[in-house]
Amino acid sequence: xxxxxxxxxxxxxxxxxxxxxxxxxxxxxxxxxxxxxxxxxxxxxxxxxxxxxxxxxxxxxxxxxxxxxxxxxxxxxxxxxxxxxxxxxxxxxxxxxxxxxxxxxxxxxxxxxxxxxxxxxxxxxxxxxxxxxxxxxxxxxxxxxxxxxxxxxxxxxxxxxxxxxxxxxxxxxxxxxxxxxxxxxxxxxxxxxxxxxxxxxxxxxxxxxxxxxxxxxxxxxxxxxxxxxxxxxxxxxxxxxxxxxxxxxxxxxxxxxxxxxxxxxxxxxxxxxxxxxxxxxxxxxxxxxxxxxxxxxxxxxxxxxxxxxxxxxxxxxxxxxxxxxxxxxxxxxxxxxxxxxxxxxxxxxxxxxxxxxxxxxxxxxxxxxxxxxxxxxxxxxxxxxxxxxxxxxxxxxxxxxxxxxxxxxxxxxxxxxxxxxxxxxxxxxxxxxxxxxxxxxxxxxxxxxxxxxxxxxxxxxxxxxxxxxxxxxxxxxxxxxxxxxxxxxxxxxxxxx
Amino acid sequence: xxxxxxxxxxxxxxxxxxxxxxxxxxxxxxxxxxxxxxxxxxxxxxxxxxxxxxxxxxxxxxxxxxxxxxxxxxxxxxxxxxxxxxxxxxxxxxxxxxxxxxxxxxxxxxxxxxxxxxxxxxxxxxxxxxxxxxxxxxxxxxxxxxxxxxxxxxxxxxxxxxxxxxxxxxxxxxxxxxxxxxxxxxxxxxxxxxxxxxxxxxxxxxxxxxxxxxxxxxxxxxxxxxxxxxxxxxxxxxxxxxxxxxxxxxxxxxxxxxxxxxxxxxxxxxxxxxxxxxxxxxxxxxxxxxxxxxxxxxxxxxxxxxxxxxxxxxxxxxxxxxxxxxxxxxxxxxxxxxxxxxxxxxxxxxxxxxxxxxxxxxxxxxxxxxxxxxxxxxxxxxxxxxxxxxxxxxxxxxxxxxxxxxxxxxxxxxxxxxxxxxxxxxxxxxxxxxxxxxxxxxxxxxxxxxxxxxxxxxxxxxxxxxxxxxxxxxxxxxxxxxxxxxxxxxxxxxxxx
Numbered sequence: 001x002x003x004x005x006x007x008x009x010x011x012x013x014x015x016x017x018x019x020x021x022x023x024x025x026x027x028x029x030x031x032x033x034x035x036x037x038x039x040x041x042x043x044x045x046x047x048x049x050x051x052x053x054x055x056x057x058x059x060x061x062x063x064x065x066x067x068x069x070x071x072x073x074x075x076x077x078x079x080x081x082x083x084x085x086x087x088x089x090x091x092x093x094x095x096x097x098x099x100x101x102x103x104x105x106x107x108x109x110x111x112x113x114x115x116x117x118x119x120x121x122x123x124x125x126x127x128x129x130x131x132x133x134x135x136x137x138x139x140x141x142x143x144x145x146x147x148x149x150x151x152x153x154x155x156x157x158x159x160x161x162x163x164x165x166x167x168x169x170x171x172x173x174x175x176x177x178x179x180x181x182x183x184x185x186x187x188x189x190x191x192x193x194x195x196x197x198x199x200x201x202x203x204x205x206x207x208x209x210x211x212x213x214x215x216x217x218x219x220x221x222x223x224x225x226x227x228x229x230x231x232x233x234x235x236x237x238x239x240x241x242x243x244x245x246x247x248x249x250x251x252x253x254x255x256x257x258x259x260x261x262x263x264x265x266x267x268x269x270x271x272x273x274x275x276x277x278x279x280x281x282x283x284x285x286x287x288x289x290x291x292x293x294x295x296x297x298x299x300x301x302x303x304x305x306x307x308x309x310x311x312x313x314x315x316x317x318x319x320x321x322x323x324x325x326x327x328x329x330x331x332x333x334x335x336x337x338x339x340x341x342x343x344x345x346x347x348x349x350x351x352x353x354x355x356x357x358x359x360x361x362x363x364x365x366x367x368x369x370x371x372x373x374x375x376x377x378x379x380x381x382x383x384x385x386x387x388x389x390x391x392x393x394x395x396x397x398x399x400x401x402x403x404x405x406x407x408x409x410x411x412x413x414x415x416x417x418x419x420x421x422x423x424x425x426x427x428x429x430x431x432x433x434x435x436x437x438x439x440x441x442x443x444x445x446x447x448x449x450x451x452x453x454x455x456x457x458x459x460x461x462x463x464x465x466x467x468x469x470x471x472x473x474x475x476x477x478x479x480x481x482x483x484x485x486x487x488x489x490x491x492x493x494x495x496x497x
Numbered sequence: 498x499x500x501x502x503x504x505x506x507x508x509x510x511x512x513x514x515x516x517x518x519x520x521x522x523x524x525x526x527x528x529x530x531x532x533x534x535x536x537x538x539x540x541x542x543x544x545x546x547x548x549x550x551x552x553x554x555x556x557x558x559x560x561x562x563x564x565x566x567x568x569x570x571x572x573x574x575x576x577x578x579x580x581x582x583x584x585x586x587x588x589x590x591x592x593x594x595x596x597x598x599x600x601x602x603x604x605x606x607x608x609x610x611x612x613x614x615x616x617x618x619x620x621x622x623x624x625x626x627x628x629x630x631x632x633x634x635x636x637x638x639x640x641x642x643x644x645x646x647x648x649x650x651x652x653x654x655x656x657x658x659x660x661x662x663x664x665x666x667x668x669x670x671x672x673x674x675x676x677x678x679x680x681x682x683x684x685x686x687x688x689x690x691x692x693x694x695x696x697x698x699x700x701x702x703x704x705x706x707x708x709x710x711x712x713x714x715x716x717x718x719x720x721x722x723x724x725x726x727x728x729x730x731x732x733x734x735x736x737x738x739x740x741x742x743x744x745x746x747x748x749x750x751x752x753x754x755x756x757x758x759x760x761x762x763x764x765x766x767x768x769x770x771x772x773x774x775x776x777x778x779x780x781x782x783x784x785x786x787x788x789x790x791x792x793x794x795x796x797x798x799x800x801x802x803x804x805x806x807x808x809x810x811x812x813x814x815x816x817x818x819x820x821x822x823x824x825x826x827x828x829x830x831x832x833x834x835x836x837x838x839x840x841x842x843x844x845x846x847x848x849x850x851x852x853x854x855x856x857x858x859x860x861x862x863x864x865x866x867x868x869x870x871x872x873x874x875x876x877x878x879x880x881x882x883x884x885x886x887x888x889x890x891x892x893x894x895x896x897x898x899x900x901x902x903x904x905x906x907x908x909x910x911x912x913x914x915x916x917x918x919x920x921x922x923x924x925x926x927x928x929x930x931x932x933x934x935x936x937x938x939x940x941x942x943x944x945x946x947x948x949x950x951x952x953x954x955x956x957x958x959x960x961x962x963x964x965x966x967x968x969x970x971x972x973x974x975x976x977x978x979x980x981x982x983x984x985x986x987x988x989x990x991x992x993x994x
Contacts, residue, residue, distance in 0.1 A: 007804070009735045009806055011836070011837065015675060028843075039633075071626045073624040084588050093581075101602045107591065126823065128569075129568045163660065170848075174697070175512050176507065179513075269506045305503075324624060327824075339509035340509060346519065351663055353824075
């Protein structure tokens with residue numbers, strides 16, 4: 001009668017070590033704890049917080065605020081009506097048999113019906129796999145959108161529809177990374193998808209620091225030094241990630257910064273991965289795409305910029321669209337070797353196809369109701385309301401941070417995030433150390449337990465040594481949660497002074 | 498003035514070699530060629546076939562038949578009305594403000610409205626990311642479905658919603674495969690997702706042959722010998738894939754076969770990956786799930802079957818649902834070490850979440866209208882019509898193959914495929930060799946060029962040495978395409994006799 005349990009095949013010591021190494025703080029331990037709090041608050045049973053809350057029998061807040069992730073529709077952002085009217089017809093094409101009912105009673109316009117009919121003619125059914133690269137008609141629309149945005153031609157054959165930008169990044173890094181020696185330049189701070197995917201692929205992250213003192217801009221000398229260090233360390237550095245507008249920083253690059261990055265990539269033979277998912281989340285200045293800047297440079301100096309490899313990524317999850325859960329996006333591939341493109345195609349075909357309804361949301365995003373069309377006025381109003389709401393909330397949060405002792409924050413210029421620095425009392429640093437945590441982690445964890453507001457510590461994105469930050473979205477509505485933050489911060493500083 | 502083009506960073510010789518090694522014939526070169534033919538047939542320009550068609554100015558067929566992939570709604574399978582009515586309301590919740598219009602004019606019933614309202618209360622918006630494991634309420638429904646199916650409890654915490662079964666397989670193999678020494682037993686023939694993913698992960702496929710003479714059943718002695726050979730070759734064999742009902746074989750396993758596989762896995766400490774996506778595509782006998790069989794065995798002999806690790810995969814893409822493009826599915830994890838489960842959770846969180854509307858289709862699949870509910874009669878009728886249609890087409894195709902010289906085919910018992918053997922004249926083998934192709938590849942390629950019918954050669958799935966097969970779905974409607982096959986086959990045999 002042995003009491004030793006039958007051993008399992010898999011244990012923490014024998015599974016894929018690269019999965020263990022990968023870190024993804026945006027949905028890490030804090031997010032899981034926040035989810036538990038949320039469930040406790042909505043369940044009928046009395047709330048019992050985790051034991052690290054010293055057994056208090058009730059949570060000290062009435063709602064959980066998920067400021068850890070750019071998930072607009074989980075908060076109060078409403079979807080754009082036109083998009084959802086179209087997708088409702090795609091999901092139930094039988095509705096198209098009664099257009100007059102839709103128009104007379106349900107708020108649909110003829111342009112919605114026309115769009116849905118055209119999309120159905122392109123894809124047959126949203127329940128059918130599309131070709132792996134994405135529905136041809138949708139790719140045509142994406143190409144026209146890029147042409148209009150950039151003033152340069154775009155080829156639908158170079159567009160790959162994806163299940164959000166994450167899937168595009170996953171594909172590109174899978175093809176780029178050939179082994180442990182492959183290096184990819186990644187900004188610090190960065191969106192942790194990049195370091196996580198590089199860890200999974202057992203490739204090297206070659207970090208380059210953004211310059212907080214210059215509004216989180218790219219400093220070419222820093223990048224050059226990082227590349228040199230990476231190469232000196234034996235890395236075959238072959239690609240560079242740029243996130244513009246920045247995540248988590250919220251910064252947007254000037255066209256001069258972009259051109260200097262492209263020149264650098266051209267001279268150093270680096271594939272450029274331009275993560276441009278926040279391209280419409282711009283509060284100051286205008287967005288310049290890497291594609292436009294590259295084509296401009298190629299017109300000036302064809303020889304130098306010939307064959308620059310650029311992948312530009314976009315998504316339906318951000319901007320005023322905010323359709324994260326629909327998992328839609330695209331990447332445009334410029335200058336890649338056709339044999340490499342074939343391998344990219346094969347790779348995506350193994351996953352069959354991106355969600356077809358997500359592809360249709362991409363189509364609506366790049367081809368919204370045109371001025372003068374019946375759905376335009378409401379579309380315009382919804383778009384502007386969301387845009388202004390985001391800007392107002394960014395400003396309000398920015399102002400709140402300015403009032404907090406030891407907190408410094410760049411003025412919001414783009415994306416959905418603020419990424420303030422915190423300087424905390426020595427006693428807090430010690431208390432954090434005692435718990436085996438960085439002070440940013442300690443602070444954000446205490447914040448969650450005290451206020452129900454979930455943010456991500458700067459360590460989740462990378463930060464300059466001996467600096468500490470946290471990332472918050474400015475998506476949650478209202479000002480109550482900002483007041484909670486103020487109160488918490490005051491008490492925290494008081495406690496550890 | 499150098500005319501040497503600036504070199505690119507990436508070329509076919511320096512990219513990830515494992516991407517290059519991966520093969521996925523289901524969407525390979527033939528599928529790409531079929532797509533070209535389809536575009537040529539629908540475009541206004543005169544059709545020009547590939548150059549290997551000797552410059553004929555017109556294609557010798559009027560439609561392309563995609564029998565290469567189980568994609569029911571690309572052919573004529575209609576979606577289940579209840580499912581799509583629910584998802585239309587989820588996409589446009591404003592419709593819920595006019596329930597009477599929906600009911601009086603648009604064919605909706607109250608149970609559709611109730612379902613949509615409940616799902617919205619669970620997930621807020623289909624445009625919001627869900628938790629990475631999937632919407633809790635949907636996982637509850639999946640657990641209840643499994644309990645009802647198996648007569649054993651199921652825990653929603655063990656359910657992971659996925660973007661189709663492919664995403665689940667990708668997750669599991671990523672965690673299981675720790676390096677080039679990891680081996681996974683894979684049936685031959687198999688669905689090539691398994692070998693492709695193992696190739697990407699640089700892990701070893703340890704093939705075990707299914708027994709064509711016994712209706713493509715699993716032969717335990719063969720499996721044992723394969724495992725021994727794998728281990729003798731130095732592989733750390735730690736998992737075993739079973740596809741039931743079979744793809745591409747169409748076979749369904751008896752409960753005795755399943756129990757013997759589980760006993761083998763228990764004794765040899767192998768994780769079982771049970772690909773059960775065709776569980777409702779059963780024409781003969783009944784479906785027994787690996788989960789049920791495992792729980793039954795555990796009741797008989799707890800010690801031997803303790804901690805058996807089983808992952809069971811299901812999908813909305815197949816069955817009578819056929820919602821491939823919606824990318825929905827789930828996996829149930831049984832017996833895994835909690836620390837390993839944590840790593841699985843982290844891995845899926847990097848991809849954020851499965852498409853939310855796909856998760857809702859999963860909910861509808863596992864929780865369809867109940868008998869007595871207003872939507873039940875139509876649901877029942879649609880379900881039965883699809884089921885009977887598939888069976889009739891399987892039979893018709895099976896009969897056609899029986900008439901063809903040199904073609905032998907197992908009687909269809911499940912899934913969506915037939916996988917006949919072909920024996921072709923020596924001259925054909927020689928002609929194939931001259932083109933650097935296997936005879937199955939040669940045959941299927943000629944078939945596409947002559948008939949527009951796209952199938953997959955057996956080599957895409959693996960086949961016993963010196964045997965040749967092809968896989969066809971029996972999804973395409975009508976009998977015209979079957980007549981085209983008969984005619985082609987006769988002419989082919991004639992030409993190469």
